[in-house]
Amino acid sequence: MARPMGPVRLKKTNPLTLLIGAALCIFILYFLLGSSAPDFSAARKATAASHPLSPPTSPFRQSSSGGKLKPPPVTRYNLNNVTITNTPIENRENVLVLTPMARFYQGYWDNLLQLTYPHELITLGFILPKNKEGNAAYAELDKQITKTQKYGPEKDRFKSIIILRQDFDPPLVSQDEAERHKMQNQKPRRAAMAKARNSLLFTTLGPDTSWVLWLDADVIETPPSLIQDLAFHNKPLIAPNCFQKFYNSEKKKMDERPYDFNNWQDSPTALKLGESLGPDDILLEGYHDMPTYRTLMAYMAEDGGDVHYEIPLDGVGGTALLVKADVHRDGAMFPPFSFYHLIETEGFAKMARRLGWQATGLPNYKVFHYNE
Amino acid sequence: MARPMGPVRLKKTNPLTLLIGAALCIFILYFLLGSSAPDFSAARKATAASHPLSPPTSPFRQSSSGGKLKPPPVTRYNLNNVTITNTPIENRENVLVLTPMARFYQGYWDNLLQLTYPHELITLGFILPKNKEGNAAYAELDKQITKTQKYGPEKDRFKSIIILRQDFDPPLVSQDEAERHKMQNQKPRRAAMAKARNSLLFTTLGPDTSWVLWLDADVIETPPSLIQDLAFHNKPLIAPNCFQKFYNSEKKKMDERPYDFNNWQDSPTALKLGESLGPDDILLEGYHDMPTYRTLMAYMAEDGGDVHYEIPLDGVGGTALLVKADVHRDGAMFPPFSFYHLIETEGFAKMARRLGWQATGLPNYKVFHYNE
Numbered sequence: 088m089a090r091p092m093g094p095v096r097l098k099k100t101n102p103l104t105l106l107i108g109a110a111l112c113i114f115i116l117y118f119l120l121g122s123s124a125p126d127f128s129a130a131r132k133a134t135a136a137s138h139p140l141s142p143p144t145s146p147f148r149q150s151s152s153g154g155k156l157k158p159p160p161v162t163r164y165n166l167n168n169v170t171i172t173n174t175p176i177e178n179r180e181n182v183l184v185l186t187p188m189a190r191f192y193q194g195y196w197d198n199l200l201q202l203t204y205p206h207e208l209i210t211l212g213f214i215l216p217k218n219k220e221g222n223a224a225y226a227e228l229d230k231q232i233t234k235t236q237k238y239g240p241e242k243d244r245f246k247s248i249i250i251l252r253q254d255f256d257p258p259l260v261s262q263d264e265a266e267r268h269k270m271q272n273q274k275p276r277r278a279a280m281a282k283a284r285n286s287l288l289f290t291t292l293g294p295d296t297s298w299v300l301w302l303d304a305d306v307i308e309t310p311p312s313l314i315q316d317l318a319f320h321n322k323p324l325i326a327p328n329c330f331q332k333f334y335n336s337e338k339k340k341m342d343e344r345p346y347d348f349n350n351w352q353d354s355p356t357a358l359k360l361g362e363s364l365g366p367d368d369i370l371l372e373g374y375h376d377m378p379t380y381r382t383l384m385a386y387m388a389e390d391g392g393d394v395h396y397e398i399p400l401d402g403v404g405g406t407a408l409l410v411k412a413d414v415h416r417d418g419a420m421f422p423p424f425s426f427y428h429l430i431e432t433e434g435f436a437k438m439a440r441r442l443g444w445q446a447t448g449l450p451n452y453k454v455f456h457y458n459e
Numbered sequence: 460m461a462r463p464m465g466p467v468r469l470k471k472t473n474p475l476t477l478l479i480g481a482a483l484c485i486f487i488l489y490f491l492l493g494s495s496a497p498d499f500s501a502a503r504k505a506t507a508a509s510h511p512l513s514p515p516t517s518p519f520r521q522s523s524s525g526g527k528l529k530p531p532p533v534t535r536y537n538l539n540n541v542t543i544t545n546t547p548i549e550n551r552e553n554v555l556v557l558t559p560m561a562r563f564y565q566g567y568w569d570n571l572l573q574l575t576y577p578h579e580l581i582t583l584g585f586i587l588p589k590n591k592e593g594n595a596a597y598a599e600l601d602k603q604i605t606k607t608q609k610y611g612p613e614k615d616r617f618k619s620i621i622i623l624r625q626d627f628d629p630p631l632v633s634q635d636e637a638e639r640h641k642m643q644n645q646k647p648r649r650a651a652m653a654k655a656r657n658s659l660l661f662t663t664l665g666p667d668t669s670w671v672l673w674l675d676a677d678v679i680e681t682p683p684s685l686i687q688d689l690a691f692h693n694k695p696l697i698a699p700n701c702f703q704k705f706y707n708s709e710k711k712k713m714d715e716r717p718y719d720f721n722n723w724q725d726s727p728t729a730l731k732l733g734e735s736l737g738p739d740d741i742l743l744e745g746y747h748d749m750p751t752y753r754t755l756m757a758y759m760a761e762d763g764g765d766v767h768y769e770i771p772l773d774g775v776g777g778t779a780l781l782v783k784a785d786v787h788r789d790g791a792m793f794p795p796f797s798f799y800h801l802i803e804t805e806g807f808a809k810m811a812r813r814l815g816w817q818a819t820g821l822p823n824y825k826v827f828h829y830n831e
Contacts, residue, residue, distance in 0.1 A: 146759065249666070251666055281790065282788075282789050282790060283786060285789055285790035286788040286789070287665045288661070289660070289661060289787055289788050289790075290664055290665055290666040290668075290788060291666075292661045292662055293662055294621070294623055294662040294663075296662075340704060415661055416654075416657060416658040416661050416662060417654050417657055417658070417795065418653065418792045418793060418794065418795055419655035419663075420790045420792055421790060422790065423789065423790055424813040425815060441796040442795060442796065
């Protein structure tokens, strides 16, 4: 029952391949949202107390005078109101959108802009590789950020934006696409991706973040109410179904096909296969050589099916995934090593499970991946 | 070869017992360091670019006028200079000192103040339980912080301070000390402690943090050059040897005894014991019922021995531990579940190892624990 999904995976993994390395070199872009139109004054007041990621930094600004100042005042912030609920807008819950980015897609940014969750509650975090492709993506991202944060309408502007640059070289010598997607190359690639996600997560998650939305840089179309819709289910981890639009030359019209195969329910075969592996070996989904017979959410979408239909998941992908911040704060991260023979996002689902949190999937709630 | 260390552990674990729960309720105390005496102007300039934990938050301050402002400027920070070296002061490296605190000890605070690492490079992070004892500790901590940050000499003031309050109840009903230290109660206790450490770590680590010093709230005496001394070894994880001073009634004078038994080198017996355990079971150090025959750093100190003498460690304790921030950013956290039959700080050492980082111990470099 091996599935012919090689080519699909080939396209999927391509833009992420360059995200690698452990140590960080860091650029922080920060865009001021200082205006205070009456419509937004309440929001500004709410966020005035603290940054979503930290206490305020104003004390570190250089004094305009060179002289000794009087003892500074003590400022206290009581943030004892961090809720994580299925009505996040009403409760003014902060959302952190995290995106590892090897390539910039205009569709990704345009889709972000059309999200109807209040942008003044959204912090964006990016991590880009420190190489030629990463520099190109950075330049394009930078341009769009400036356009939105500086010149865009107030409602479009996000609360804050953080960009991390990695400084490690890619672990693979060959950049040949077929070579990179060979099964034996998947483990270092996924491990590097896991480290990139961890670096981004550990340095941007704040004490008053309620939700973390993992959104891959090549996801270019989601419902505008994505965040509210997913949060409405009030689940610790919840994944929509990631599809891809393409021109079906047989049907002579646009069509859709499943894309993210890392959202799955476990199978006895996969578990047994895991037992037969060495402690450092990992199970991979979507390879002919390793049929797992897992139940893939990608194939569970039904035409006209209820978008609220929920299924439990044992493995999750990273294309789009809403996580309660408490799950991460408890310690759930993306294992860059074999964890129950799983790695990266799939290992994350298992780690969350070990912490008592169950992943959920929405087979009929679709988001769409770029078609290269 | 079971060791009679029951009473010692009893004393050690006591002040940490109340640190529990997963979700956070959060207080952030933030103390302004706005003055700019000439001596510190360079430091202020260096830190003006960004908070150790995040981009600056000034944009979120309420505008003094209610009117619409002109489009805000775009501000960029290039922080591509985060080094982690054995000369951290020369390289102006930021240190994050993290302390889970169930009780406040004046000795802890006084010891912090006497650290000679430049305080303007040190951020303090605390997590306290949200119960009566935590409230008492919070009040005392608050008082000392105000004294130091507001009225203290400029050189004493820390870069910033973050305090998190947990809102979960203790997992154990009985607060009887003997009951709490029964072996079967250790796993939930250590798991709760691990979650507290993770919450603190995930929400305070920043992109420009170079080092994380884990320092328990009951460590009341260290060499003033602790941070520099440990960083000098340039190791990913490095632990000094935690002792306790006490009055030796036999010798009729003050004496020292080993205290932290979680710094150890593995033994074939312990590894074999691990294999015999169920997947969720953990190995514990220091219990008669479970002799591990591990080599404990606690017993390796030599009178007049070289303080720079290094040994490799397989398990580490949390009383005092300096970690390169990259280790955490790669994803190393404190497993609140059985990880290779290890949990919390001991599991952290194993997880770091899985990420390629080896722990080191300094048997002759001592720090001292409070004696209740």
